[in-house]
Amino acid sequence: MQMNITQKQLNLKHLGYYKKKIDGIWGSGSIDATRRFQRDYGLAQDGIFGAKTEAKSIEVWKDIQAKLNNYGYGLAVDGLVGTNTINAINDFQRKNGLVVDAMVGKNTMAKLNTSVSYKCKYFEDKEFTCKCGCGTNKQKNGIKKIADDIRGHFGKPAYINSGTRCSKHNKNVGGVSNSQHLYGNAIDIEIPGVIGKTLLAYCNSIVASGRARYTYLISGSNAVHIDTGNLE
Numbered sequence: 001m002q003m004n005i006t007q008k009q010l011n012l013k014h015l016g017y018y019k020k021k022i023d024g025i026w027g028s029g030s031i032d033a034t035r036r037f038q039r040d041y042g043l044a045q046d047g048i049f050g051a052k053t054e055a056k057s058i059e060v061w062k063d064i065q066a067k068l069n070n071y072g073y074g075l076a077v078d079g080l081v082g083t084n085t086i087n088a089i090n091d092f093q094r095k096n097g098l099v100v101d102a103m104v105g106k107n108t109m110a111k112l113n114t115s116v117s118y119k120c121k122y123f124e125d126k127e128f129t130c131k132c133g134c135g136t137n138k139q140k141n142g143i144k145k146i147a148d149d150i151r152g153h154f155g156k157p158a159y160i161n162s163g164t165r166c167s168k169h170n171k172n173v174g175g176v177s178n179s180q181h182l183y184g185n186a187i188d189i190e191i192p193g194v195i196g197k198t199l200l201a202y203c204n205s206i207v208a209s210g211r212a213r214y215t216y217l218i219s220g221s222n223a224v225h226i227d228t229g230n231l232e
C-alpha cells in the first residue's frame with residue numbers, strides 16, 4: 001500500500017493534525033502534521049510519512065471505520081479517509097451532540113469507544129447463539145450488520161445456520177481450530193429460494209468492499225459462510 005499525498009493529508013486532517021488545504025503537495029504543513037501524529041502514536045518523529053507511519057495511519061483509521069460501522073454506517077474498512085468516512089463522522093457527531101467538524105478528536109473518539117451492540121433489523125440476538133444449546137453468543141456488530149444487509153438485499157427470510165460457536169460445538173461440526181465462528185466474527189447464512197451461487201455473489205461484493213474478510217459456498221448446500229476476520 002502506498003498512499004498518495006492527498007490521501008496522507010486526508011488521513012492526517014481528519015484526526016486534527018493537518019490544518020492546511022488538501023492540495024496533494026508535500027510541504028511544511030504536511031511535515032509538521034506528520035511529526036505530531038508520529039509523536040502521539042509513538043513513532044520516530046522525522047516528519048516523513050513512510051511505510052511505518054502509513055501502516056499506523058491505516059491501522060488507526062480502520063479502527064475508527066469499524067467503530068463507525070457498529071453504529072450502522074457500512075463503511076469499507078480500508079483505513080483510507082474518503083467522502084463516505086467523512087460523511088459518517090459528520091452524521092455521527094450530529095446525532096451525538098458533538099461539534100460537527102468531521103474531525104475525530106478526543107470527544108468523538110470517546111463517544112465511538114462507548115460500546116454499543118448493533119441491533120439487527122431482521123434478526124434477534126438469539127439467532128446468533130451457539131446451536132449446541134450452551135448459550136454462548138459473542139456475535140460481533142460488524143457481522144450482524146452484514147447479516148442484515150444480506151437479508152435486506154434479497155428481501156426474503158434468511159436463516160443463520162451458524163453464528164457463534166463454543167469450542168466444543170466447533171469441534172463437533174468439524175470446524176477448523178481457529179474458526180471465526182469461535183470469535184463471533186462469522187455466519188453461515190441461507191435464504192430459502194436463493195441459490196448458493198447467487199448468495200455467494202452478493203457476499204463476494206461485501207468482501208470486495210472491505211467490510212468482510214472471506215466468504216465461500218458451503219459445499220453441497222445453498223448456504224454461504226462469510227466472516228469479518230479481525231476487522232473488528
Ligand SMILES: [Zn+2]
Pocket residue numbers: 130131132133134135136165166167168169
Ligand atoms: Zn455451544
Ligand SMILES: [Zn+2]
Pocket residue numbers: 162181186187188225226
Ligand atoms: Zn462458517
